[in-house]
Amino acid sequence: MDAYIFSAFRLTIVSLLFFVGIYSAIVFGIAQFAPNHGKGEIISQNNKTYYANIGQTFTDDKYFQSRPSAVAYNAAGSAGSNKAPSNPDYLKEVQARIDTFLVHNPGVQKSEIPSDIVTASGSGLDPNISVQAAKIQIKRIAKIRGIAEANLKQLIISNTEPPLLGLFGPEKINVLKLNLALDELKN
Amino acid sequence: MNSEILGVVLMFVLTLAIALPLGRYIGKVFNYQKTWLDTIFNPIDKLFFKLSGINESQQMNWKQHLVALISINAAWFLLSMIVLTNMAWLPLNPDNNPSMSGDLAFNTAISFICNTNLQHYSGESGMSYLGQLVLMLWQFLSAGTGIAIAAVVFVAMKERTTDKLGNFYSYFVRSCTRILFPIAVVVATVLVFNGMPMTFEGKDTVTTLQGETVQVSRGPVAAFTAIKHLGTNGGGFFGVNSAHPFENPSYFTNIVEMITQMLIPFALIFALGYVINRKKLSWMIFGVMTIGFTLLVVPTIISEMNGNPAITRMGVSQNLGSMEGKEIRFGSPASAYWSIATTVISTGSVNAMHDSFTPLSGMNQMLGMMINAFYGGCGVGMLNFYVFIILAVFISGLMVGRTPEFLGKKIEAKEMKIAMVIALLHPFLILVGTAIASYLYTHNPAEYAGWLSNPNNHGFSQMLYEITSSSANNGSGFEGLGDNTPFWNIACGIVMLLGRFLPIIGPVAIAGILANKKYTPESNGTLKTDTMTFGLMVFAVIAIVAALSFFPALALGPIAEYFLL
Numbered sequence: 001m002d003a004y005i006f007s008a009f010r011l012t013i014v015s016l017l018f019f020v021g022i023y024s025a026i027v028f029g030i031a032q033f034a035p036n037h038g039k040g041e042i043i044s045q046n047n048k049t050y051y052a053n054i055g056q057t058f059t060d061d062k063y064f065q066s067r068p069s070a071v072a073y074n075a076a077g078s079a080g081s082n083k084a085p086s087n088p089d090y091l092k093e094v095q096a097r098i099d100t101f102l103v104h105n106p107g108v109q110k111s112e113i114p115s116d117i118v119t120a121s122g123s124g125l126d127p128n129i130s131v132q133a134a135k136i137q138i139k140r141i142a143k144i145r146g147i148a149e150a151n152l153k154q155l156i157i158s159n160t161e162p163p164l165l166g167l168f169g170p171e172k173i174n175v176l177k178l179n180l181a182l183d184e185l186k187n
Numbered sequence: 188m189n190s191e192i193l194g195v196v197l198m199f200v201l202t203l204a205i206a207l208p209l210g211r212y213i214g215k216v217f218n219y220q221k222t223w224l225d226t227i228f229n230p231i232d233k234l235f236f237k238l239s240g241i242n243e244s245q246q247m248n249w250k251q252h253l254v255a256l257i258s259i260n261a262a263w264f265l266l267s268m269i270v271l272t273n274m275a276w277l278p279l280n281p282d283n284n285p286s287m288s289g290d291l292a293f294n295t296a297i298s299f300i301c302n303t304n305l306q307h308y309s310g311e312s313g314m315s316y317l318g319q320l321v322l323m324l325w326q327f328l329s330a331g332t333g334i335a336i337a338a339v340v341f342v343a344m345k346e347r348t349t350d351k352l353g354n355f356y357s358y359f360v361r362s363c364t365r366i367l368f369p370i371a372v373v374v375a376t377v378l379v380f381n382g383m384p385m386t387f388e389g390k391d392t393v394t395t396l397q398g399e400t401v402q403v404s405r406g407p408v409a410a411f412t413a414i415k416h417l418g419t420n421g422g423g424f425f426g427v428n429s430a431h432p433f434e435n436p437s438y439f440t441n442i443v444e445m446i447t448q449m450l451i452p453f454a455l456i457f458a459l460g461y462v463i464n465r466k467k468l469s470w471m472i473f474g475v476m477t478i479g480f481t482l483l484v485v486p487t488i489i490s491e492m493n494g495n496p497a498i499t500r501m502g503v504s505q506n507l508g509s510m511e512g513k514e515i516r517f518g519s520p521a522s523a524y525w526s527i528a529t530t531v532i533s534t535g536s537v538n539a540m541h542d543s544f545t546p547l548s549g550m551n552q553m554l555g556m557m558i559n560a561f562y563g564g565c566g567v568g569m570l571n572f573y574v575f576i577i578l579a580v581f582i583s584g585l586m587v588g589r590t591p592e593f594l595g596k597k598i599e600a601k602e603m604k605i606a607m608v609i610a611l612l613h614p615f616l617i618l619v620g621t622a623i624a625s626y627l628y629t630h631n632p633a634e635y636a637g638w639l640s641n642p643n644n645h646g647f648s649q650m651l652y653e654i655t656s657s658s659a660n661n662g663s664g665f666e667g668l669g670d671n672t673p674f675w676n677i678a679c680g681i682v683m684l685l686g687r688f689l690p691i692i693g694p695v696a697i698a699g700i701l702a703n704k705k706y707t708p709e710s711n712g713t714l715k716t717d718t719m720t721f722g723l724m725v726f727a728v729i730a731i732v733a734a735l736s737f738f739p740a741l742a743l744g745p746i747a748e749y750f751l752l
Contacts (some may be wrong), residue, residue, distance in 0.1 A: 008259035011356065012266060012328075017365070018235070019327040022321045023368065027375045027410040031385035038385035040405055040433060048394065053382055053432040054403055056395040063397070067515070076390060076402035077311050077431040078427040080512040082667030084645035085495040086752050090511075095501055113503040115494060119511040122430030122522075122539045127513035130507055160687035168194035169438035170507075170518035179396055 045180050051075075055127040056176055061104060062144045063179045064129070064137050067116055068097060071124035081120040094118050105140045110137050128172040131160055147185060155181055191520040194487065198442055198524065202449045209450060209467075212455025216365050217338045217358070217462050218412070221610035228365050235360050243360070246351035249699025252339050253692055255355040256332060260300055260688075263325060267296035270321045280315035281389025282404070287313070294676035295322075301687035302329035302564055304415070304422030304535055304662035305679060307671040311404040311425055316387060322422060323411050329369075330418025331363035332452075333566030336691055337455055343461040344594050350703050366451070367417060374447050375413035381443075382436035385626035386407040406516060407435055421535035421662045429525075429538045430514055441538060445525060448534045452562040456567050463594070467717040472572060475722045479561040479729070484527040487548040491523040495545055496752055506640040512540030523548060530555030533564030535662025542641070542649065546752060549665070550745035553652055558733040559613065561719035564660060567687075570694040573727075577606040577697060578732065579725040580716065589714050596701040609693035611645050613658055614736035616682050617621040620654035621740060627674065638675075640667030644751065648744035653679065658686040 041052040046086025050056070057073040058065045066073065070081045083090035097118040102108060117133040134156045142149045159178045163169045215222050229304065236243045247255065270277065271292035275285050287295060291307055298305045299322045308314060314322075335358035343352050345707065377383050390402045411424045412434055420429070429435040429444055456476070460469030494505030508519030517525070522539035529536055530552045543551055555561065560571040581603055584591030591598040625647065628635050639646035650666040656663055657679040664670070670679070715721060 004254055004258040005262070007239055007356070008240050008255075008262040009569075011241065011259065011360075012262050013237070014235050014238045015328055018231075018699075019363065019368070020324050022413060023327075024320060024323075024407060024410050025223045025372065026372055027379065027385055027413075028387075028407065030376050031409065033381070034379045034385070036384075036386070038409065039377050040384045040386075040391075040403070041382045041436075048396075048714055049227070050393060050396065051391075051403055051435045054393075055432070056397070056401075057399065058397060060397055060682065073395075073402045075307060076404055078404075078425050078431050079309075080427060080543060080666070082540055082542040082640050082665070083511065084542060084641040084648075084667075084748070085497060085509065085545050086643070086645055086748050087641045089737060090641075091497050091501075096520045098501060098503060110502045111504055114507055114508050115498060115505050115509045116515055119498075122514050122537070123425075123427045123432060125432050126514050126516075127432055130515055132506070154580055163190040164194070164438045164442075167189055167443070168197055169521065170191055170515065172515045174487070176396065183396075 013130055043180065050176060052176070053127055053176070055125045058175060058179060061140060064134055064141065064175055064182065065117070066175045067126050067129060068118065068120040069124040069126070070120050073125060075125050078123045078125055080122045080124060082083065105136060107139050108136045127174050127176060129175055131171050133157065134173050134178065141182070151185065155185060191518045192289040194438070194442070194512065195520050195524045198445045201442070202446045202453055206448065206450055206453030207457055210598055211457035211461055213366055213454055214461025216361050217341060217458065222365070224365055231364055232360055235364070235501060236356070238433045239744065241356045243354050243357040245354055248350040249339070249343070249352060249695050252336075252352060252355045253695060256336065256691070257688070259752055260332070263300045263328065264296050267300065267321065267325070268292055271295055271318060271449065274315040274318045277315065277317050279317040279320070279387065280705050282388070284312060284315050289330040289674045290676040291671060294680045297680045297683050298662065299325040299420070299422060300329055300535070301660050301683045302333060302418070302420055303657065303683045303687070304420045304553040305657055305664065305683065306422055306662070307676055309426030310423060314719050315604055319406065319411060323414060326414045326418045326422070327367055330367055330414075330420065331359050333564060334362035334366060334451070334455070335359040335566070336695060337566035337569050340573060340694055340698040341459050343702035344463050346463075346595055348706050349679055350699070352699065352702065366698060367414065370450070371413045371417050374417060374443065375409045377443055378412060378440055379409040381440050383412060403589070405433065406571055412444065413447065415536060416444050416534065417451065419448055419452065419532050419534045421529065427540070429536050430540065435538055438516055440523070441521060441525075445528060448536065449528055449532055449562065450490060451565050452532045452568050454733055455566065459569065465717060467529060469715045471719070474719075475726050476572070477563045478726065479558065480527070480531055483531065483551045483555055483561070484524060487527050487551045488520050488523040490545045491519040491545045509543075509545050512543030513749040514539065515714040518706060526552050527555055529663060530661060531558070531561040531563070532568065533559065533659055533661045535656065537663050541652070541663055542667045546745040546749035549652070550649060550741055553665070553741065553745070554734060554737070556655045556661045557613070557617065557737045558729060559659045560729060560733070564609065567660070567690065571690060573698070574606050574609050575725055575729050575732070576716070577602060578610060579721065580714065580730045582728060583714055583721065583724050589712060592707070592713055593701070593716060595706045595708060596704045597707075598701070602697045604698050605693050609690055610732050612689055613686065613733070616658040616686055617651070617655050617737070620658070620682055621651045622653065622676070624650045637669040637672070638726045640669070644747040648748065651740055651744050653680060657682040659685050
């Protein structure tokens with residue numbers, strides 16, 4: 001029995017050196033050749049840098065809005081709401097989001113609102129919205145910014161990311177990239 | 188066809204296409220045949236044994252295998268406890284995260300050495316990088332343990348009579364270095380080039396476009412995520428696991444992570460056929476498992492694509508499906524597929540929050556863990572299925588009046604007793620554990636008010652899910668459960684421990700006893716076990732033993748919620 005325990009500890013230490021030390025070092029070394037040296041993909045505009053994959057809050061009516069978030073897009077943490085589909089308090093909250101959205105976006109029909117813009121994401125950091133969720137914000141933004149609706153439609157089309165290889169998965173829009181492009185459009 | 192459904196089909200087909208050659212490779216590793224990676228790994232393995240003072244050519248019987256397994260797990264538990272309760276002052280802690288409390292460290296240590304990866308902490312605020320790396324070590328080693336034990340059982344099933352079943356340390360090291368390590372390096376490389384961080388710097392501070400200041404957690408995510416999936420571990424680097432945009436940045440990485448987690452469970456089925464030279468048996472097993480998986484995954488995808496009926500009634504468009512707790516870049520079909528894959532194969536990583544899935548999807552996720560043998564975790568899934576095969580052989584033998592025999596070995600009372608105990612252990616742990624939790628909650632609703640984030644039937648489901656996930660060594664959760672309390676930490680710790688080791692000990696004992704029996708070649712009187720008829724028999728045993736024991740509990744939770752929604 002002693003022999004087993006002694007071997008167990010020694011083998012554990014050797015494994016620690018190999019699977020933590022050497023393995024991490026190899027992956028870290030490879031990461032130095034990856035975009036931004038493996039520190040997360042970034043986008044820069046006007047001397048400011050942002051993480052491309054981490055969603056941001058857009059509460060201002062002049063920007064395309066992101067999805068609701070359980071952590072207010074503070075990426076120091078991450079969380080979903082973990083609310084059940086049957087939870088009465090949760091359903092009241094969704095109803096309130098729909099009502100608020102309609103107030104801020106006059107002229108939009110309730111049946112045009114896609115579910116993603118009134119439900120919280122899993123991470124609370126979702127960088128994307130659906131194409132429909134962007135389209136129904138056109139009227140509001142056109143009015144506030146004084147940009148023709150056709151130009152905004154074009155902006156959405158050019159910022160729509162197609163399915164992988166055009167075949168697999170959903171279409172989507174990165175809200176941050178869309179809003180950065182929107183700011184450029186104004187200038 | 189809809190591009191999202193097509194994505195799901197692609198994931199399954201690619202997994203199978205890679206698993207077939209990998210299964211042959213794993214079979215060669217178990218058989219000590221030559222492979223093209225020998226030139227690299229022969230010297231590395233030699234060094235491992237030399238530095239550990241292990242004679243890897245010493246043959247062990249089944250009992251010695253189990254002693255070796257349990258003693259090395261004890262060493263891992265001790266090391267985890269030391270690191271987790273002292274992280275605050277140890278190196279590699281740029282965010283100054285605290286050490287764990289005793290009960291949380293107990294839960295986390297067991298969780299990771301048992302390949303469960305149930306997490307009652309959030310990575311961003313509850314773990315240093317050193318802590319993460321040590322947990323990553325268990326992600327390699329606990330998966331290696333499962334694969335090594337599967338190797339012992341496979342070798343015991345060969346056509347001969349012996350008590351010599353190879354060397355545990357040898358299978359274990361070979362599984363870690365020759366199977367897990369090279370694939371993990373390849374997967375981590377793909378991930379790091381697709382937006383996943385691999386850095387040792389701490390949190391970054393960013394000013395958003397609107398001008399607010401937020402922080403962004405980072406870390407050595409790519410190395411961790413690769414082995415997290417490959418070893419069917421599933422513990423997230425970040426709190427929300429693979430829903431986090433750094434832990435799963437795109438639809439492409441989602442496909443890569445999905446294939447990675449199902450790869451070894453698939454491949455081991457074909458490795459079995461290679462080792463004992465019965466390819467047809469492998470296909471029978473794969474067929475039964477795939478039928479079970481399909482029966483769970485298809486209704487779940489449909490249910491999620493239809494969306495939450497309560498939100499449909501509010502009059503908004505549900506074209507995207509149920510999106511609460513889901514990410515736009517994956518969409519509801521790929522999230523639904525992931526949720527069933529991760530529960531049948533005991534990974535327990537998530538790319539969407541299971542708590543917010545529609546009721547029937549939640550039920551299917553729980554059924555995946557309750558059955559725990561459709562593909563199953565690294566190695567242990569095959570062991571669970573082996574128990575069901577033994578039961579099916581015995582029952583079929585009685586039905587047709589033949590001596591119950593499996594691969595030329597007679598199955599007698601002792602093996603049957605072990606198989607029955609193991610098959611009933613899982614329902615016992617889940618139902619008793621949930622009953623105790625429910626009793627506590629209903630008798631002290633004020634004291635335990637922090638447990639449940641949802642009322643009524645779904646609240647019950649949250650507790651049922653947690654215990655099921657622990658017993659199945661899965662690790663996912665209905666994360667609204669306030670689970671970092673002494674009760675949940677200790678109760679889940681004990682359930683995970685029993686749910687890990689007893690279902691390993693049982694099948695190894697059965698296989699060891701059978702290996703030692705006289706081998707009788709197949710004749711006309713032998714019950715054929717690689718046929719479709721026998722496959723149906725195994726499926727029936729699984730349905731009766733596993734699924735039906737849970738029906739009353741499921742009726743109180745997700746089924747009631749479905750009818751009330």
